Amino acid sequence: MSLFVNPYVLFAGLACSALGVLIALPRKGLNPQAVGGLIAAVGFGAALLALGLRAGEHRPEVWFYIFALIGLGSALRVITHPRPVYAALYFILTILSSAGLYLLLSAEFMAFALIIIYAGAILITYLFVIMLATEAPSGDQIDALSEYDRYSREPVASTAAAFSLLAALVGMLAQGVHQTAPQQPTDAAAALAMMPKKWPIAGDAIRLREDLPLDAVTQRVTPDGKVVMRFPSGWSGNASHPLPRAVGAGETAVFEGPSDVKAEDIELVGFALVGEHPLGLEIAGVILLMAMLGAVVLARKQIQIDESQKVAAAVGAGGRR
Amino acid sequence: MSISSLAALAAAAPLEGGLRQVTLYHYLFVSAAMFCLGVVGFLTRRNLIIMFLCTELMFQAAGLALIAFGRYHLNFTGDVFVIFVLTIAAAEAALALALVVLLFRRKETLDASAWAELRG
Numbered sequence: 001m002s003l004f005v006n007p008y009v010l011f012a013g014l015a016c017s018a019l020g021v022l023i024a025l026p027r028k029g030l031n032p033q034a035v036g037g038l039i040a041a042v043g044f045g046a047a048l049l050a051l052g053l054r055a056g057e058h059r060p061e062v063w064f065y066i067f068a069l070i071g072l073g074s075a076l077r078v079i080t081h082p083r084p085v086y087a088a089l090y091f092i093l094t095i096l097s098s099a100g101l102y103l104l105l106s107a108e109f110m111a112f113a114l115i116i117i118y119a120g121a122i123l124i125t126y127l128f129v130i131m132l133a134t135e136a137p138s139g140d141q142i143d144a145l146s147e148y149d150r151y152s153r154e155p156v157a158s159t160a161a162a163f164s165l166l167a168a169l170v171g172m173l174a175q176g177v178h179q180t181a182p183q184q185p186t187d188a189a190a191a192l193a194m195m196p197k198k199w200p201i202a203g204d205a206i207r208l209r210e211d212l213p214l215d216a217v218t219q220r221v222t223p224d225g226k227v228v229m230r231f232p233s234g235w236s237g238n239a240s241h242p243l244p245r246a247v248g249a250g251e252t253a254v255f256e257g258p259s260d261v262k263a264e265d266i267e268l269v270g271f272a273l274v275g276e277h278p279l280g281l282e283i284a285g286v287i288l289l290m291a292m293l294g295a296v297v298l299a300r301k302q303i304q305i306d307e308s309q310k311v312a313a314a315v316g317a318g319g320r321r
Numbered sequence: 322m323s324i325s326s327l328a329a330l331a332a333a334a335p336l337e338g339g340l341r342q343v344t345l346y347h348y349l350f351v352s353a354a355m356f357c358l359g360v361v362g363f364l365t366r367r368n369l370i371i372m373f374l375c376t377e378l379m380f381q382a383a384g385l386a387l388i389a390f391g392r393y394h395l396n397f398t399g400d401v402f403v404i405f406v407l408t409i410a411a412a413e414a415a416l417a418l419a420l421v422v423l424l425f426r427r428k429e430t431l432d433a434s435a436w437a438e439l440r441g
Contacts, residue, residue, distance in 0.1 A: 021358070025365055044354060051346050060344050068351045075355050075378055079362030084370055091374055098381050101348065105392045110400050117407050122377070122414045129418045130370055133425040148367040148432035158364030166357040173346050272397035273404060280401070284408040291412030298419035
């Protein structure tokens with residue numbers, strides 16, 4: 001079993017990016033975030049290029065590198081930016097570039113669902129809570145950050161731990177994941193056979209539509225793309241469109257289906273979701289309901305604050321204005 | 322056969338085997354790197370909200386790996402599990418943010434170490 005990439009290049013790149021992340025993390029004293037980000041980008045880029053070195057023409061297209069750069073860069077900004085609002089905005093950028101990667105993988109439905117649900121709903125909730133739960137600025141320092149946002153906790157140890165994990169994961173990649181060869185592809189033709197509404201032009205294919213209302217014809221689709229039609233009795237075609245010679249009225253004929261009918265991404269996702277995982281779908285609904293109830297119960301809880309604290313807070317707020 | 326197969330649907334797959342193994346490795350690498358950045362953020366940041374944001378970053382990375390593996394195996398279970406991940410992320414965001422608001426009202430700070438007595 002030959003190694004997929006040179007592991008020294010790979011692990012050197014990872015060590016370089018670990019150093020960059022460490023430099024970019026907020027801490028006391030000098031904090032050159034741009035330098036750290038640059039070093040991390042060089043490290044990740046070296047590792048990615050090392051992965052693609054022997055790929056030949058199977059190398060991913062250039063958009064992959066662009067989206068990966070934006071995604072990882074903004075992920076780095078999420079974990080290093082001292083201001084929570086900016087971190088949330090950079091996280092939206094990460095989501096957008098993830099959606100770009102989904103599009104490159106031709107998962108169109110999931111890409112747009114990701115943008116709508118994550119960037120449109122979840123992150124807006126985060127932004128609300130960030131703005132709701134921010135300490136009021138004290139004194140004349142309007143722009144002052146709170147202490148827990150400025151300094152990170154145990155940067156060296158946690159970077160070492162996380163990048164050890166990354167090295168273990170990527171080392172497995174470097175050896176090749178041979179056990180995960182493609183097995184059972186989804187049968188798109190069988191899925192199509194379950195979608196008879198996709199075939200309204202079957203009549204056009206055999207040039208019958210103008211004479212024969214299609215709902216007078218019973219038709220179904222077989223998994224190998226043939227259209228089976230049963231004609232009503234008392235109809236035997238006309239001069240311009242006779243029935244095929246072998247078929248009489250009230251009998252069944254098999255036609256080659258039109259070639260331009262194909263299952264779209266969203267239809268196949270829908271069949272996989274409802275057809276193969278219906279129990280998961282129900283449980284997901286129950287989980288969402290429980291989360292809603294739980295959030296309502298938690299938010300209704302009253303916190304008892306001392307009267308003196310309330311007065312102090314009110315006086316403080318009034319004093320600032 | 323007249324129906325276009327799934328391989329034609331996958332534009333990222335130039336050959337009949339769907340996503341090539343090499344291309345799969347690129348996506349898995351990006352996913353693993355994003356996950357580890359999330360881990361670093363979760364461990365180092367002290368702001369409760371940013372910590373939850375970093376868990377969302379890890380969800381993102383897992384979703385990318387799921388989609389890439391789904392395209393590699395030419396089935397749609399990966400997509401379905403990303404839908405479930407989105408569901409869990411939404412539920413987690415609702416509950417966790419309600420908890421964060423509750424904790425903030427109690428101690429007027431978002432510092433995770435303000436709750437160090439929970440250590441026991």
